[in-house]
Amino acid sequence: MKALLITGYGDVKDNLKFSQIDKPKIKENQVLVEVYAASTNPVDYKIIKGELKPIKKLDFPARIGYDVAGVVVEKGANVKDFNVGDEIFSRVSGMSPGTFAEFVAIDSELVCPKPKQLSLSGAASLPLVGVTTIQVFNEAHLKKGDKVLIHAGSGGIGTFAIQYAKSKGAYVYTTTSTKNVDWVKELGADRVIDYKKENYLDIAKEVDVVYDTLGDDYTYDAFKAIKKGGKVITLVGVMDKESAKELGLNWFYRFILSLKRIKINKEIKRKSAHYKFILMEPNKEQICEIKKLADDGFIKPVIDREYPFSEAIEALQYQKTGRAKGKIIIKVKE
Template structure:
């Protein structure tokens, strides 16, 4: 079968190719999905660039991709909740969705929302699970105020909708060109970062979703209330996460030094800070399915590429200027 693989670390155009690989076999707890659509995420770019080598063992060549939607064509003997022919979508916990067929454990696969296309479904798993887990970790409640950075991005656009579904007041930042588009997602106050300073607008927020890192992580503490929460996707590793990673003393010491400025801000604001590593979760994806089917959450696709043009899809995401998600149509 055909697949998109990365063969080396470095520049996208030199590091990924079309390959002919063996069709996967499944074990008793897995299903085989015929891929109809997959989506490209910034995570894919980081993997190819080698920025995540320290967090996982990658054996090259490796098939790219984490999001998939399609139909089940085989199922293992222990699979009881899914059937051959089911239309499904999933965040593939192990890399490898950019292929004609993908084997996935049953317990991380969900039925596709009935009212959207395969392309729309493929755009959802990683970003919706990330947004869901951020809001859960931050314990966002109705009436809370949240600042979501980069509201036109994949995670930001889903987080806006999920936060509004919870009854929160949503601030978000975006560029001038995307202001009206982001307003349509339901944000209460859209801040044009090219003409406005969000730090003078957002006051006493209950929570900040930090998707940008660096100074944005530190500045998040300036806009939260005492006891507020900062949940980051790209900031320094917090103490609790470092302990869960079972690192040695010297590694923990280095990470403590890296987060020293954040640690100071945490103490000043009696705040909670956490770096989120998203994980596959069928129950949360099922909840997203319900929100999509009831019209409370809408998909946001920037562009759809045919499979034969998949490398250009990855290059397009690498530019960092997408509005919503980029999808590769496999069928």
């Protein structure tokens, strides 16, 4: 089968190639899925760059891609809840498990039926950003009436997070640049802050939760936006002590992180805040929750561009610009 492979650490354009490799053999608890659509995420190019080396080093050539929607073509002896021909979607587990390929083997514990109203491309756009967001807002114990600030409302995460937080009855502030303001408003955000013209810290005040998708100064400044006792949940900021331990980082990285945390710890104390770094874990219950939200009309995919499989490297290069308006799809099978 045809698969996109990572050949080494470095830049996207120099370290990816298409190859013919063996179709995966499934285990008793797995399904073999013919991939129709996959979506890209920033983690794909970060893995190629080597940013996830402290968590796990790759053996090259390595497969690439996490999100998938497709059709079950084979099932293991222990798989009871899926049949050949079922349309499914998933966020596959493991370090770069390889959804940018014609077939992928997936543990049935991570597979859910495709949302009824969505195309396979729409379904492939949701799992990673959706599960991440559910885990972030679970950590924040989001409740009706909470004021939340979601950074980068026009990104893959932001477009899902706005719709999800609204479905839970939150008041949503979000940031984006001028060109995206109008369509981001249509996702349901209560106050879209144009970061080219406005300072979000003058507008989003005393919020209950900041969903930090940008890191660096945005993480520190999040403590200015929250009320006393508020929560800052980050995807890209400095890792908290527990997360660093859980991820098995070695003593050197943990030491560097402890230095970086000095400033954050002062902010946490000053605001009696809850601070947590989330590294999403795939979770079937949450993938199926996304299906329900889509079936009930609370979540609509936001797709910026669709690329044919032959242009998957271009898709990743576009993802890397950091300017995507929602999600990017690779159409593996037309």
